Amino acid sequence: MNRATRKLLLPGGIIAVLVAVLLLAPVLPLQDVRAMDIPNRFAGPSAAHWLGQDDFGRDVLARLIWGGRASLFIAVGSALAAAIIGTVLGLLGGYFRGFVEVLTVRAAEILLCLPPLLLALLVVTILGAGTWPLILALTLLYTPNYARVVYAATLQVRGLDYVTAQRSMGAYPLTILGRTILPNVMPPLLVQMSLVVASAMVIESGLSFLGLGVVPPTPSWGLMIRSARGAMEQAPMLLVWPSLALAGTILTFNLLCDRLQEALDPREVTRGGALWMRGRARRRNVEPVAQAESGPLVEIRDLAISVGHNPKVDLVRRAGLTVMPGETVALVGESGSGKTLTSLALLGLLPDQLRVTAGEMLYRTRDGEVVNLADLDEEGFRNLRGPEVSMVFQDASAALNPVHRVGDQLAEALRAGGMTDEAKVQTRVVELLRHVGIPDPERRRRAYPHELSGGQRQRAMIALAVANTPRLLVADEPTTALDPTIQAQILDLFRTLKADTPEMGLIFVTHDLAVVSELADRVVVMYAGEVVETGPVAEVFADPKHPYTAALIASVPEGGAERLRAIPGSVPPPFAMPEGCRFAPRCDHAAPQCKARAPEVSRIDDGRITRCIR
Structure with a gap:
């Protein structure tokens, strides 16, 4: 177990215990949350009532557990629903851009024009108070936030070499979104998840406190805080328990998601990894323009x-x-x-x-x-x-997907090329790694790109490019x-x-x-x-016909040369190209006619061509 995984134990254990207690509430030996004992209202802790009794004589511990069940269900349910919808919108808008972006991300951002609490109040007012209207209100409220976060992360990832490499392998856009882009936008998504769960719990408690959320007699932490507010002088602990539960749960969720972000970083993980659905690329015939033997x-x-x-x-x-x-x-x-x-x-x-x-x-x-x-x-x-057609990119560390093992990326290329037998795919992966000179290919195929040296990454990139011959x-x-x-x-x-x-x-x-x-x-x-x-x-090297070729050759270090010859100036920017020959401003042999018109291609008898009037 590595360091990042060990750091998950504390917040993960607390959340696991909390969720287990809330899920097991129906079978736990708890008092009836609706049973009132008016003569013993505001009674302190006892063997029968561990946290005492509230203003109606109801058991505080039972209401705290059942209230957490309602609050957490609303917060997590709305956060997950908003995450799924917002992630889909952000991925589609960030990858396809254009009109798709307008229909997804820009349309969702209209909701951001409304104040959050006002939007929630509007939905609850129209649909009425209750659990499901509150989940719908919070889902609408937080979907644009997810969409914007995922959209920004997708824009950063979509132009990287390893996404381009996926396209060069023939992967479909939805496959690229699911297997390549989505895993790389997960860290900011998890951070957003922690913020949304925390915010949703606060808003749910606030609306319940105002009487617009969970409907009594169903308990919730917001209702418990509202009820305890009027009895602060007689029983101040009635306000402390739901407040501690609410604050502690929010802080624990934040800590868990921060640790998850670190643990899911492939630079920290050398075993395991996310599992994503693997598609099969379909092949269609390309319409030819001619037939040639x-x-x-x-x-x-x-x-x-x-x-x-x-x-x-x-x-x-x-x-x-x-x-x-x-x-x-x-x-x-x-x-x-x-x-x-x-x-x-x-x-x-x-x-x-x-x-x-x-x-x-x-x-x-x-x-x-x-x-x-x-x-x-x-x-x-x-x-x-x-x-x-395939391509070997310049920077293998950017072209290889950092969240998938090298062998998995090779296997995906083989499947995209039509190989369906999984045993043959894995055998071919080892053969490719061995063929490009990577030592111990059986073990190296399970390595992430960051675990390989620069030369080994480049060899793996070459293996990926030639996988389908x-x-x-x-x-x-x-x-x-x-x-x-x-x-x-x-x-x-x-x-x-x-x-x-x-x-x-x-x-x-x-x-x-x-x-x-x-x-x-x-x-x-x-x-x-x-x-x-x-x-x-x-x-060409022995007898260059263009001054630029001759200048390039002269600038190469040679053993007998006393000094290098540099080409004066630099390549002009595309928006400021000179008239005539583009090399004329840097050429030692430029004549007036070189700047007057662009030279045409000249063919030489031995099959060589040059673009120079000389």
Whole structure:
């Protein structure tokens, strides 16, 4: 038992005893809560009445237990109902945004315009006093609070890499919401739960105190406080007992939920974990645009990726890229060149604000069907991700879901790919971890991502990407955050994967030209959202045709160089691109005509292309 679990024992034990006593109230040897003994009103504690008798001679202990039963039922019942409704609204609004957000979160926030107590009084006045009208009033009162908390947490989580990775595996939105986003928004949800239970108990007691809550003769702590108020001078302890019960229960619930928040944090838990329903991804046929027996695995033509509508800003324009089966193509350039956006577009994982506005992305499936990825919706991409196209993300610690074990995430990818035999799934998980070089895979598959080293996390990310043997693998700077020794091991792993799956095409996004020379067959150089040069790696490095390519090569440290050559300036922002050639302001060879018009692609005899008038 770890430290976080041990800290649950005290508040959990108190709540368990409290709930057990309240549930067992009908079978406990208690006095009749309605039996009055007027001659002995305000009598002190005795063997028959442990806490004394109230202003009607009724047993205080029995009324305290039965009153807690009513108060806790109303508070917890309304809190759970509001939590379920508000969580669904917040998840849907935060994930889908747009019109769905207006119908869910924004509509629920209308209730926040009304003062809380006034809203409760309004519902109780319309429906009458009683337990169920009070639960309905409190549910309406607290649903917007849950919706806002879950909505804010969903907005923070939905853009993280491990959610994007789930989409890249082909998981359905409801599966992502239930298995990936919901577990990660649970900590703030638990905090909200503690606040709502405490607040609901206070409001219930207040309404009962005013005579608008629980209807006598049913006891509640609010009614007991109301009754004791008029007898404070004769029997002050009648006010103390329900007040202590109310305050103590609220404080214990707050403490329990705080400890639960800590205990459910995966960084504190190495055993156990939340159990969530596992869906099965359905597969549908993708409508082909052509049929081809041979040709490029993927071919990008004049791709444009834009943000905004009026005016529209092109982040990538006139981009072209071709990958043959079994070929490794390196996509290089400085930060802001459009490398990652181009690779994300291939999997339909662009951020919501961006969209493909021009060009084609033709992909040839295993069946020889040529599909234009630029025309696919989310459902179409979901059918391709995993078994056809997959991605290795740069930061494995962000791409792997922190609340699920590594083996469970691999198993989910296999199930999404169509594997249904659970025994085969678990066997395949161990095989994948062993194949990517993770030691002791039988034990490591039960580890959470934070329990693995940086290199092991990246290997697990690669195993996740190749779980369903994709035909096209996109690797977005997978060695950037690793030390040189681990980088070399990851590059060796990619070579092994290519050797084991010779038909798989690989797009390797990087800014490290040394990696390109070791791994790639061809190189595509991007600058400011445009492809400026393409060709075989050896030929491009030996004889670059574009000044930007030559400047990149000159800036790489070499053993015999006395000093490095830096490229002056920086990549211009998308909203301030220069006229003509985008590299002209930083180019040593720029001529007046370079700034007058944008250069077209020039094809060279050996199959190389460059975007330079020279």
